[in-house]
Amino acid sequence: MDNTLVSDQSTEQRILEAARRVFVVKGFAGARMQEIADAAGINKALLHYYFRSKEKLFEQIFREAFGRLLPGLAEIFSRPLPFFRKIELFTETYISLVIEQPYLPVFVLSEMHRNPDDFFQKHIQPEMLASIRQIGRQFAEAAQEGLIRPIDPRQLMLNIMSLCVFPFVGRPMLQRMMQVNDTEYQQLMEARRQSVSAFIIQAIQP
Amino acid sequence: MDNTLVSDQSTEQRILEAARRVFVVKGFAGARMQEIADAAGINKALLHYYFRSKEKLFEQIFREAFGRLLPGLAEIFSRPLPFFRKIELFTETYISLVIEQPYLPVFVLSEMHRNPDDFFQKHIQPEMLASIRQIGRQFAEAAQEGLIRPIDPRQLMLNIMSLCVFPFVGRPMLQRMMQVNDTEYQQLMEARRQSVSAFIIQAIQP
DNA sequence: TTTGTATTTAACCAAATGGTTAAACTATAT
């Protein structure tokens, strides 16, 4: 009565993985249900048997992807740590996260780009915004206390996000522009874990 | 016999503008010829009368967009200027460029993401790569001469690119996360022209 | 007026695509 556990999980996972790959590369509009089915090693009928529609499948994948992206990061800035240590921890954690799941930022960003408000209303909880504002306040305080060189906290936030995220979002372009192969680029991303926080701290320390 | 000049130009331009808007938001796959025709205030028949196919139309727009993005920037680094001044000039020029044409990076990046190699082979001339390598060498030299703090030149290049480009690519997400309205965000981008170069120089000066 | 280009209208086509359905087969649990 319950072979569903093993079989369901493995097939469902195969589908989800396949869908993720296809959606990430082709986008929602460019993705084909047939291609997803092929990539999962099943057929279209079974695909719709598990996930009723393309939208449903996409939503599920998107929710998973996005859920993994933010929680835990905002939390870092609420810990009782020295300011610079927080920045170190944040960038290192973020970059590590994205190294393991490099598809996340592109996916979220491009979907966000298609219909921003719809997306935002659906997936962003007010708590997230609250913790982001809280981080902004910490930046402002640090500047006022002279702990860091005076800088618009929003610019600082943009800078940190940019340095962490963009090398992953722009990888296809950057990698070819800089003419490095896959393993070299991966090594660069590894090195960024240290490099970025050092760069930021150097830039803002008085 | 030649009313083509006035009429062609204005209609063709209307089409190109409309297509740009649609392609940028929806991507190639998501864009609909009908929607482009509507946005241009004409009908599908006329659309195909001017540009034979969707691919042709897309290619033309893409070529235009991409052509505006790089030339002139690499050139800055070949001028006989102090190193820090080059960085200032580069970031300011780049950010100014993208403020005027904010759709460019998203467009290029997302298309690049769809089929990187095809894209690259088509639109990147070897001269571009040469001048990029040349910039990399300048970074390396500056580090060796002790002009700047020791840093992997590729990381520095990634950092500069990230700081300049990402706030535009990720705008829909960043703007909502930071809860700033359109005019405020534009002001932030204006301010970045100064802010970013200062940030970078502060980070790398010994 | 004639001629040729720009433009519209409207119908049409073929292919792709998301989605459905029914029947059959497999394997497993009870």
Add this chain to the structure above:
DNA sequence: ATATAGTTTAACCATTTGGTTAAATACAAA
């Protein structure tokens, strides 16, 4: 052995979409 869930096959449908075509119209130049 029987029921049940997973899976395949294969046909099918409605809609969308890129693209075409032919006829009519507007319009400016010659």
